[in-house]
Amino acid sequence: MEIVTRADRPELHEAAAVVFRERWPEFVFHDNVPKRYMGRVEEYFARYDVMVLDGGSVVAGGWGVPMAWDGSADDLPPGYDDALIRAVDGREAGIEPTSLSFMAVAVGSSHDRRGMAGVVLEELARRACSDGLTHVVAPLRPTWKHRYPMVSMAEYAGWSRPDGLSIDPWIRTHQRMGARVLCPAPRSMVIEGTVAEWESWADMVFPVSREYVVPGALNLVLIDRERDRGVYVEENLWVQHR
Numbered sequence: 001m002e003i004v005t006r007a008d009r010p011e012l013h014e015a016a017a018v019v020f021r022e023r024w025p026e027f028v029f030h031d032n033v034p035k036r037y038m039g040r041v042e043e044y045f046a047r048y049d050v051m052v053l054d055g056g057s058v059v060a061g062g063w064g065v066p067m068a069w070d071g072s073a074d075d076l077p078p079g080y081d082d083a084l085i086r087a088v089d090g091r092e093a094g095i096e097p098t099s100l101s102f103m104a105v106a107v108g109s110s111h112d113r114r115g116m117a118g119v120v121l122e123e124l125a126r127r128a129c130s131d132g133l134t135h136v137v138a139p140l141r142p143t144w145k146h147r148y149p150m151v152s153m154a155e156y157a158g159w160s161r162p163d164g165l166s167i168d169p170w171i172r173t174h175q176r177m178g179a180r181v182l183c184p185a186p187r188s189m190v191i192e193g194t195v196a197e198w199e200s201w202a203d204m205v206f207p208v209s210r211e212y213v214v215p216g217a218l219n220l221v222l223i224d225r226e227r228d229r230g231v232y233v234e235e236n237l238w239v240q241h242r
C-alpha cells in the first residue's frame with residue numbers, strides 16, 4: 001500500500017476520478033460552485049489531494065482545502081460550496097489559512113470496510129499539522145442520511161447507539177478518530193436544474209410540482225414544473241477533528 005498526492009502523480013487523476021464517480025449519485029456532479037472552482041483547487045491545493053495505491057492501482061482517495069477559520073461556530077462556512085469558495089478566494093487574496101477542511105473521501109467498493117477512509121483522513125490531517133494549520137474540520141455527507149430524507153440534520157446527528165457513537169457509519173469513522181460534531185452545515189451544496197435535467201439525474205419522473213424523495217439525496221428535492229426548475233439544497237454536518 002502506498003500513499004501519493006496529485007502533486008506527485010498527476011497522471012493518476014483519471015483513475016481516481018473513476019473511483020469517486022462510481023460512489024456518488026449523479027446529481028452531486030451538477031453543483032455549479034465546484035464547476036467554477038475545482039480547476040483552481042486542483043492547481044493550488046494538490047498536496048491535500050491524496051490517493052492510496054494498492055499494487056499500483058488507485059483504491060481510495062480524498063482531498064481537502066486550507067482555509068481561514070477563527071475556530072468559532074459563527075465563522076464556519078455554510079457548507080461545502082462556501083468552504084471551496086473561501087479556500088480559493090482566500091488564497092488569491094493572500095489570506096493565511098488556519099484550517100484544513102476535508103472535502104471528500106471515496107474508497108473503491110472492492111476495498112470497503114477496511115479502514116481505508118481512515119488512512120486517507122489521517123494522511124490529510126498529518127499534512128495539515130505539518131503545515132502549521134491548527135484546525136481540521138469537515139462538512140460531512142453522512143452515508144446513511146439518505147435513508148432519512150425527512151429528518152433534519154440536527155436531529156439525525158443526535159441519534160446514537162448504546163455505545164454512544166452515531167448510528168451513521170461515516171460519522172462513526174470520524175468519531176473513532178476523535179472528531180466531535182459541531183453543527184449542521186445548512187446550505188452545503190445547492191444543485192439546480194431544469195425538470196428534464198433532474199429527471200435524468202435522478203432517473204425518475206416528476207409529474208407534478210412538489211417535494212420528492214430522490215435516491216441518494218439527503219433532503220427532499222423541490223420540483224417546480226411551472227418555472228421548469230428543480231432545486232436541491234443539501235444539508236451536511238460540520239465535525240471537528242482533534
Ligand SMILES: CC(C)(COP(=O)(O)OP(=O)(O)OC[C@H]1O[C@@H](n2cnc3c(N)ncnc32)[C@H](O)[C@@H]1OP(=O)(O)O)[C@@H](O)C(=O)NCCC(=O)NCCS
Pocket residue numbers: 023024103104105106107108111112113114115116117118140141142143169170172173
Ligand atoms: C464512506 C466511505 C469513504 C467509507 O470508507 P471505508 O474505508 O469503508 O470506511 P471504514 O472502513 O472506516 O468504515 C466505516 C463504517 O462504514 C461501514 N461501511 C463501509 N462500507 C460499507 C458498505 N458498503 N455497506 C455498509 N457499511 C459500510 C463500515 O462497516 C464501518 O462501520 P462500523 O462503524 O460499523 O465499523 C466509503 O464507503 C465510500 O467511499 N462511500 C461513498 C462515498 C462517500 O459517501 N464518501 C463520504 C462522504 S464525503
